[in-house]
Amino acid sequence: MDSLITAAARALAAGDPLGALNRVALRDDAPALALRGIAMAQLGDFVRAKALVRSAARAFGPKEAVARARCVVAEAEIALVSRDLGWPAKALDAARATLEAHGDRVNAAHARYLQVRRLLLIGHLDEAERLLAELDPTPFPPALRAAHELVVAGVALRRIRTGTARVALARAELAARHAGIPALTAEVESTFLALSTPAARLFARGEERPLMLEEVEALFASRALVVDACRHIVRDAGTAVSLATRPVLFALARALGEAWPADVSRDTLVAQAFRGKLADESHRARLRVEVGRLRKVLRTLAGVSATKRGFALVPHRAHEVVVLMRPVEEKHAAVLALLADGESWSSSALALALGASQRTVQRALDSLATAGKVRSFGRARALRWMTPPVPGFATILLLSASLPSD
Template identity: 75%
Template sequence: MDSLITAAARALAAGDPLGALNRIALRDDAPALALRGIAMAQLGDLSLAKALLRNAARAFGPKETMARARCVVAEAEIALVSRDLHWPVKALDAARATLEAHGDRANAAHARYLQVRRMVLIGQLEAADQLLAGLDPAAPLPPALRAAHELAVAGIAIRRLRTGVARTALARARDAAHQAGIPTLVAEVEAASGVLDTAAARMISRGGERLLMLDEVEALLSSGTLVVDACRLVVRDAVNVVALARRPVLFSLARMLAEAWPDDVPRDALIARAFRMKFADASHRARLRVEIGRLRTALGLLADVTATGRGYALAPRGTHGVAVLALPVEDAYATVLACLADGESWSSSALALALGASQRTMQRALDALAAAGKVQPVGHGRARRWITPPIPGFATTLLLPAPLPGG
């Protein structure tokens, strides 16, 4: 490898893409194409970066397996940043195996971190944990990769509401990022840390409500309070979880009863909200009795639902009270907005994969949000992406697809 290629690679490792381009901008050999692709990715021109890396991979000879594997890893990183979640995972697996077999531990670790970040985005936390466990955080890796490791640990911990673990990992990530001296990496760590210091949910209890930080949500869920969780559509205490995501009528009834606790809710009010009826007759009241019976059965050991003179009241089995955990800003498409709030541009297919919905459902949701001025399309056809500014002052962790503790 000649001196210009070596200098350009060192500049890229230090987060200086312009310095790298100054050395290799006019060269078209395979190593220079690869480095130019990485430089353009750091500068934000992802389309050109992807094209350069593919040209580099073709230009490397059949015996240069490590170089081609590194191009695959770089292209996978571009796909992740551009939220192309359908990029071929098997190709990245093969590239990682090649790099590990040839002793390139740093790039193999980088490939593994990319896979972990993708899994976290689509809610596969158990798989991300297992993949992360295959890496030794004490291994002699560059500071940038140590920061990546701690960011991955923090990302999983935040999604699981383990704020103590997340804060410790982010502190280590901050130290490693400053050692690396890469401004964009430092900014990424600071952005991740900011999630812990912004409101993540609202607690509604005894007729009042207030915003909660992530550590307060964690404390609430472990306190023994009966929580009707409108973020995950479950009813839970510190030990038991009852999922009602596929039983919207029962969840609606549970939430109304929890919001009114310790008071009762009139039958007509329950019918109007749960059944979406303006007027109630004998058939609706009969249906309400049936649904209340089903709710009693579903809640089991968590709570009972007692009849009163004018309606029904929630009666928790424990003595820690009742609370509703709601989204900070409730919207019919809150989960879509949560993904878009990371500031990246998403395709409808990537959103569908991340949220476990059909692409047609995502397209309808995005069209509705665009009509309301909440999202904005960029590009046309298959290249169309969707962006939106983040909700000011609110974290979006609870909106994303991952089980809460005990779930």
């Protein structure tokens, strides 16, 4: 490797893409193409970056397996940053295996972190934790140790384990400072914000107040029955029941939770569950059926008793019933929560992360765009969506995650 290539690589490692380009911008050999691609990615031109990295991979000969594998890893990172989550994970895993076989442990570990970060984005926390447990960050350079701790913190935040997240972020901050890369330090500081801004609102006995993520964690461990309107779950300290795919039952549970310890009239429940329809005999009959279903799914947590005017929630073990609400009430809050990271997303990546159809996501984006809450740029398959972060709120509770019992 010649001196210019070495100097450009060092500049990129230090987060200086312009310094790297000054050394290799006019060169078209394979190492220079790869470094130019990484530099363009650091500057935010992901389309050009991907093209350069692919050209570098083709330019490397068949005997240069390690160099080609590094190009695959670089392309996967560009795809991750540009929120193109549909890239082939098998190709990245094959590249990681090649790097490990040739003793390039640092780049092999980097490939593994890219896999984990993708799993984290799409809410596959169990698999992300399993892969993360296979890595020991101790021998890695500071930048990679910071990346490791950021991933640990990301998983912990999704699991609502604030103590683990805070410790990991403190280690990430120290490693980022040693690495001397401003963008890495900024990412750590941005993640810290999730611990210092309200993540939800608590509604109990007619009163409402904001909650930090640490308070949410304490609430989940308390003796309260929590109707979680952020993730559509009803839970106490030992059991969690998801109603994410049963909106009518969750609407009933939320109405009963907000009224507790009082009951809710049948007319009010019909309006809440069936979207404002006037209560006639058919709706009252349907309400009885849905309440019966709610009793069945919540049988381990609470009962639903009939009263003269309606129904009331009766917890089995909990001493109190509370409702945990989104920081901002918005129909398409989950889409906004993903877009709040400040990156540009395609509708297909949003659909993958949300576990929804692309048509459903596109309708949500069109609605949000009409309301001026998101904006798009590009055309056709290059179309991307962005929005500024929701000011003053953390969006952790709106992101997909496995249930504690999963």
